[in-house]
Amino acid sequence: MPQNIAVIPGDGIGPEVVAEGLKALKATVGADAFDFTHYDLGAERWQRTGEVLPDSVLAELARADALILGAVGAAPGSKAIPSGLLERGLLLKLRFAFDHYVNLRPSTLYPGITTPLSDAVVARGPIDFVVVREGTEGLYCGVGGSMQTGTPFEVANEVSVNTARGVERVIRDAFERAMRRRKKVTLVHKHNVLVNAGGLWNRIFGAVAEEYPDVTTDYLHVDATMIMLVQDPQRFDVIVTDNLFGDIVTDLAAAVTGGIGLAASANINPTGEFPSMFEPVHGSAPDIAGQGIADPTATISSMALLLDHLGRRDDAARIDAAVDADIAARGSEKRSTSEVGDAIAARVSA
Amino acid sequence: MPQNIAVIPGDGIGPEVVAEGLKALKATVGADAFDFTHYDLGAERWQRTGEVLPDSVLAELARADALILGAVGAAPGSKAIPSGLLERGLLLKLRFAFDHYVNLRPSTLYPGITTPLSDAVVARGPIDFVVVREGTEGLYCGVGGSMQTGTPFEVANEVSVNTARGVERVIRDAFERAMRRRKKVTLVHKHNVLVNAGGLWNRIFGAVAEEYPDVTTDYLHVDATMIMLVQDPQRFDVIVTDNLFGDIVTDLAAAVTGGIGLAASANINPTGEFPSMFEPVHGSAPDIAGQGIADPTATISSMALLLDHLGRRDDAARIDAAVDADIAARGSEKRSTSEVGDAIAARVSA
Ligand SMILES: CC(C)[C@H](C(=O)O)[C@@H](O)C(=O)O
Numbered sequence: 001m002p003q004n005i006a007v008i009p010g011d012g013i014g015p016e017v018v019a020e021g022l023k024a025l026k027a028t029v030g031a032d033a034f035d036f037t038h039y040d041l042g043a044e045r046w047q048r049t050g051e052v053l054p055d056s057v058l059a060e061l062a063r064a065d066a067l068i069l070g071a072v073g074a075a076p077g078s079k080a081i082p083s084g085l086l087e088r089g090l091l092l093k094l095r096f097a098f099d100h101y102v103n104l105r106p107s108t109l110y111p112g113i114t115t116p117l118s119d120a121v122v123a124r125g126p127i128d129f130v131v132v133r134e135g136t137e138g139l140y141c142g143v144g145g146s147m148q149t150g151t152p153f154e155v156a157n158e159v160s161v162n163t164a165r166g167v168e169r170v171i172r173d174a175f176e177r178a179m180r181r182r183k184k185v186t187l188v189h190k191h192n193v194l195v196n197a198g199g200l201w202n203r204i205f206g207a208v209a210e211e212y213p214d215v216t217t218d219y220l221h222v223d224a225t226m227i228m229l230v231q232d233p234q235r236f237d238v239i240v241t242d243n244l245f246g247d248i249v250t251d252l253a254a255a256v257t258g259g260i261g262l263a264a265s266a267n268i269n270p271t272g273e274f275p276s277m278f279e280p281v282h283g284s285a286p287d288i289a290g291q292g293i294a295d296p297t298a299t300i301s302s303m304a305l306l307l308d309h310l311g312r313r314d315d316a317a318r319i320d321a322a323v324d325a326d327i328a329a330r331g332s333e334k335r336s337t338s339e340v341g342d343a344i345a346a347r348v349s350a
Numbered sequence: 351m352p353q354n355i356a357v358i359p360g361d362g363i364g365p366e367v368v369a370e371g372l373k374a375l376k377a378t379v380g381a382d383a384f385d386f387t388h389y390d391l392g393a394e395r396w397q398r399t400g401e402v403l404p405d406s407v408l409a410e411l412a413r414a415d416a417l418i419l420g421a422v423g424a425a426p427g428s429k430a431i432p433s434g435l436l437e438r439g440l441l442l443k444l445r446f447a448f449d450h451y452v453n454l455r456p457s458t459l460y461p462g463i464t465t466p467l468s469d470a471v472v473a474r475g476p477i478d479f480v481v482v483r484e485g486t487e488g489l490y491c492g493v494g495g496s497m498q499t500g501t502p503f504e505v506a507n508e509v510s511v512n513t514a515r516g517v518e519r520v521i522r523d524a525f526e527r528a529m530r531r532r533k534k535v536t537l538v539h540k541h542n543v544l545v546n547a548g549g550l551w552n553r554i555f556g557a558v559a560e561e562y563p564d565v566t567t568d569y570l571h572v573d574a575t576m577i578m579l580v581q582d583p584q585r586f587d588v589i590v591t592d593n594l595f596g597d598i599v600t601d602l603a604a605a606v607t608g609g610i611g612l613a614a615s616a617n618i619n620p621t622g623e624f625p626s627m628f629e630p631v632h633g634s635a636p637d638i639a640g641q642g643i644a645d646p647t648a649t650i651s652s653m654a655l656l657l658d659h660l661g662r663r664d665d666a667a668r669i670d671a672a673v674d675a676d677i678a679a680r681g682s683e684k685r686s687t688s689e690v691g692d693a694i695a696a697r698v699s700a
Pocket residue numbers: 073087088091092247281283542543573
């Protein structure tokens with residue numbers, strides 16, 4: 001029986017890149033391996049109906065075997081849609097409702113890819129690491145509020161909530177991944193200032209590390225991590241960090257490895273209780289939407305993460321190989337979104 | 351009558367770089383312009399006496415005309431000193447007690463300085479911006495705690511508290527600085543997730559911007575800011591942001607403009623009610639302490655910020671010019687901490 005994949009193309013360039021992701025996916029597994037159900041969610045739906053994510057849709061999505069998300073969100077300065085409405089009501093809602101506690105973001109600098117880093121930094125060696133970002137807690141939990149709002153006396157609070165269970169399960173996942181890689185885990189936090197949350201992360205990191213004597217461990221403050229990511233990204237194998245630091249670290253990681261156009265991500269519920277969700281790291285990029293110029297590579301690579309998650313290791317490897325080959329063959333010539341998708345799909349089928 | 355400068359050399363490389371800062375300062379204004387009082391605070395004092403910052407010392411410091419701080423803090427993994435004890439008990443205590451709401455961190459890429467950025471990025475044009483980091487609120491406020499600590503049920507919270515007054519005064523400062531520069535202010539936040547704090551920052555930013563019609567404004571999410579700092583740092587003139595984002599942004603800014611060894615900072619109380627504090631952005635770097643190899647340039651440049659703050663514009667410009675000239679003359683040859691200090695002091699006196 002075909003597995004069910006729920007597809008949420010979303011806003012801006014979301015639908016454009018998702019179309020190419022599906023093209024690559026079908027080229028890999030055939031047209032009938034999956035049933036795809038498209039869900040019309042995002043800015044347009046909200047503006048039309050006032051609905052962000054109706055409970056009935058959430059219940060349907062929960063029955064899917066996996067989710068593909070393009071991107072949601074209006075332009076940062078937009079007055080049409082309240083800031084955060086779609087991000088919190090749809091993207092984060094799904095991450096939280098489906099307990100996606102592992103937000104996995106691999107970063108590899110492929111040969112031939114333009115990077116903003118100097119030749120001297122690149123020459124230090126291959127850049128290949130993965131960030132395991134916690135996805136269900138921290139400052140993303142939505143706890144907080146404001147009082148006397150709009151007055152000169154307003155106080156606005158945001159609360160980062162961290163639980164031992166939440167921290168332990170994501171740290172454990174990071175160590176498991178490290179065992180299948182170069183066996184090094186770096187904890188990124190700011191425990192010299194955030195002593196409560198940092199203390200918790202630190203203690204659990206230390207305790208889990210004892211169970212993995214083969215794994216080398218390392219700690220960096222988030223500010224120092226910024227420096228290392230541009231001066232010595234080779235030092236990283238697996239980074240584990242909280243939700244907000246992970247957001248910041250992975251955009252910089254994407255930038256130094258050739259840009260957000262290449263950065264894939266998976267929002268994983270490792271227990272399988274809920275479907276996992278696969279999406280590019282980039283946003284809806286309203287400034288270039290509708291022009292057919294968005295790079296779909298990140299979405300296509302996210303399809304490899306999806307196949308891997310569904311146990312189709314070989315199929316995942318075929319997409320990865322096709323993406324690698326396409327990237328290696330890329331010149332300076334600009335291709336349209338669908339040209340990139342066609343090229344990768346052709347390589348997969350070849 | 352000479353002004354009183356309180357000097358806290360601190361830990362690790364702090365005393366080494368502060369010695370060179372004072373050398374440059376004296377070479378600029380003469381030995382008698384300031385009275386210097388040294389305060390023995392930091393890791394060593396705490397280990398000896400259990401005191402971090404006695405109230406009597408805080409009261410003395412409050413009467414100084416300015417403070418110079420080297421660096422405080424033990425090594426991240428150190429078991430000897432509880433994480434955050436010195437940072438929160440001394441450095442942050444001073445920033446909060448003396449209401450240093452403007453944490454000013456200029457970033458300039460000097461010609462000839464090695465940067466981790468590619469030639470293509472550097473060739474886009476001069477990199478010269480300043481970060482106005484809020485210094486007295488946000489996640490640094492110390493509000494938070496943990497319960498069932500050390501158990502599998504621990505919950506650890508950190509609260510970011512933002513007030514209209516606190517946000518407005520720092521945003522206003524950023525616009526004032528922009529008026530004396532290239533007239534552009536970028537607000538960095540994450541208002542799509544941190545809707546309460548982000549809403550407050552946004553609204554006040556918009557309101558203040560209306561009073562400065564000559565200033566161009568811009569907004570970036572903190573994650574997108576990471577990308578811009580490595581792909582297009584030229585786009586920035588003045589960045590205004592909260593305490594934690596400012597911490598992260600300024601380390602990356604320092605890295606792309608030649609490293610933390612060059613990054614100066616000022617913790618300013620613009621009202622003059624309390625003394626302002628001048629310190630390098632870098633930390634105590636216990637790994638290289640005692641070897642005489644730390645770069646004192648950041649501390650020396652911080653002395654220019656001190657002189658500027660005390661109204662000695664010309665003297666500040668002389669230090670800046672000496673630092674610029676020294677940087678321009680730097681080859682690949684390694685110099686000791688005191689050799690760099692001597693060279694810059696000689697240029698100031700010349
Ligand atoms: C759109 C936004 C809510 C989201 C996040 O902050 O997690 C995005 O930046 C990401 O990294 O997936």
